[in-house]
Amino acid sequence: MDVLDLSRWQFGITTVYHFLFVPLTIGLSVLVAGFQTAWHRTGDAAYLRMTKFWGRLFLINFAMGVVTGIVQEFQFGMNWSAYSRFVGDVFGAPLAMEGLMAFFLESTFLGLWIFGWDKLPKRVHLATIWLAAIGTNISAYFILAANSWMQHPVGYRLNPTTGRAELTDIWAVLTNSTTLAAFPHVIFGAFVTAGAFVIGVSAWQLARKRETDLFRKSARAALVVTLAASAGVALSGHWQAQIMTQQQPMKMAAAEALWEDETSAGFSIFAVGDVENGRNHINIQIPYGLSLLSTNTLDGKVEGINDIQARYEKTYGPGDYRPVVGLAYWSFRLMIGFGALAGLLALAGLWLTRRGRLPAGPWFYRAAVFGIGLPFLANTLGWIFTEMGRQPWTVFGMMRTAAAVSPGSDVGEVATTLVGFTVVYAVLAVIEVRLLLKFIRKGPEPQDAVHEDGPALPALSY
């Protein structure tokens, strides 16, 4: 492995790991704020206990998102200094805005929320969790604006003297069509993640007949959120795919293992391909599916890998412009599959819990507990698809990944940090999961331990 490979593995590992916590933070912050609002409105103590129970799990998760996020802010400079010099003028702006507008908001108001139960008026205290939740969502917007610029650069010019990208229109960067589609997709995905988490944990408790009222309330709220958000994920994903077909046709073609330009292209369900010769051995398709999805017409033309490769060679010079087709194909399919399963689970759960019912047998509860993993898999595969599908580019059409790496780093240094981060992250993952399990098993605080204005519960304090 050379510096480039090690740096890519490091970015992949640290970013995928960071994004295990981020969606749960985004979704759960809003759910917890919702429960606290319900308590505020109704005065029903069950909602207060829900706020504290789910709030504690939220905080355990949030801490991991925060500390792994620090690495994200600095590793562009550490491992990708050539990239940082090339794009800093454009890419740095959304990052700095994220810090100033979002990170300060979420961390400051979350501190106030955790420690402010007995220090702030009820209404003000409720506002603090909402502001923290808003902060996490704003944060997602800016980082997606930065990422979308790498997928589809807009609002810049290439300075011929320095050879660098320069910002010419910040508004174009912040309203990039790629961002506008990616943001709802990621946010809906975050709500599915948090929803499936609340459903799974509640199911575990309900199967043991513990706190049935509280966990039925939690589960019902989460089921509605998950189902609605799943529909949102599907719709925004469809929108994103149409944009991608125009902006990054190679990524879409790889996702479909479509080798030649085709009209009336089918949507592939299962394919075994031959990358060397640019064709498929087996390809089971839904006729017209891909043309319909990509162009809204049955006979629309969709570009294929071999033809795009030939066109790119003319535009960008000799080179291999194909991503790893098998990876793009399967990550795209499995993302959709796992996401759809999460949506179906929510649909089944809503039916089984209709009008005060609870599922009788153990099957739904078991499925719901396993269902916690589905959105995490879908999120991870989605990012692997969108980043690996862009290769060999780091900034589409402008800078190749191979040219982006820090020229000064040596293998020993990058290997050290790769191993260091991976080991520490692995240890922390074990600790985090054990801590989550401990507090899930422990369940909500007993009714009489929860005071409205009394000192914060030990578990929510320090």
Add this chain to the structure above:
Amino acid sequence: MELTTVWFLLIAVLWTGYFVLEGFDFGVGVLLPVLGRDEAERGTLVRAIGPVWDGNEVWLLVAGGATFAAFPEWYATLFSGFYLPLFLILLALIVRGVALEYRSKSDSTRGWDRAFFWGSLGPAFLWGVAFANIVRGVPLDAAHEYTGGLLTLLNPYALLGGLATLALFTLHGAVFTALKTTGELRDRARTAARWTGLSALVLGGAFLLVTQFMTGTPGTWVSVAAAAAGIAGALVATLRGRDGWAFAANAAAIVAVTVTLFGGLWPDVMPALDPANSLTVHNAASTPYTLGVMTWVAAIFTPVVLAYQAWTYWVFRRRLTVTR
């Protein structure tokens, strides 16, 4: 004023904010084994910084992000060049953050307290090493890539800088603890403030004098004197039992130290041993358009952030009592 100057100042302000704020929570971590004799006391110390440490740390993230946006070359050279020290700082901040959030939720706090201690001591020392090297200058090639190794960064001047920030932040933690606690904990913190104050005066004084003779301007003599006066003031106020004044004086000392460092740096942002390769506010900066956009963003949101962070400190202004 040129926008590059504005952004040089803003980044200096962000680092100053970071050192003044996270400085005291680093100090609390360093002093944890000394001040906290039992679990109740250690819990109180952690609770004293609990509501604010994460907000304090965001100053670092924004300093990083602002450097990326305003001086991409500085960001790229600094973080790829100071690779391993930065890696250690990141690891330290990771385990420290997790320790602060998880210690009360875990069955045993011992391991977390150790992580909090080392995770505070490491960055408190390494930021001094990093800034001393920035001010002193490092080997850069014509493409502004760092050409030295790890050992280049561990020179005597930089190590002195590390000890100086470590002493200064530890003192800051001591005066903060004295201000935020009562009884025995407060008494112990005031004792700690005395010996850390003397170390800060000696180590910080030596570091600043060397810095002054190396890169100083007539103007930075003022900030060097102010830093010394601030530390001495913190000591005197501690002896007189004026905790608030002690904290304010030491905060002023940290501001003065940062002013000295950035004052010595200007107009470079990252001087090279061969001056022809130095990064300056001009050749490291983004375009005027980007700087203009970011100036608007900063002008609108910085006062808002300052207001709500100040309000947080007001909400949690009371002293904490150890409850057993």
